[in-house]
Amino acid sequence: MNIAIGALLILWGVIVLYSSLFRMKKEDYKDKGVIGVSGYIELEFLFKFLNRLPLGMVKGFIILIGVSFITFGIVII
Numbered sequence: 751m752n753i754a755i756g757a758l759l760i761l762w763g764v765i766v767l768y769s770s771l772f773r774m775k776k777e778d779y780k781d782k783g784v785i786g787v788s789g790y791i792e793l794e795f796l797f798k799f800l801n802r803l804p805l806g807m808v809k810g811f812i813i814l815i816g817v818s819f820i821t822f823g824i825v826i827i
Contacts, residue, residue: 756825756827759823761823763816766816770809770813
């Protein structure tokens with residue numbers, strides 16, 4: 751079971767890295783939602799905060815998330 755979970759985490763990390771590096775356009779990094787619609791106010795405030803950061807920092811944050819998924823998957827395996 752650990753191998754399956756680790757492999758899924760590694761796969762998810764690779765997908766996040768691939769999409770953030772090659773597939774996403776500049777417009778995809780911007781949140782166009784209204785606060786209070788989805789019910790997850792914490793996430794909506796987080797996305798609004800991330801919109802105020804420069805594009806390079808947001809892209810770096812997404813790359814960090816992808817690398818952490820891969821690392822966590824390797825540790826689990």
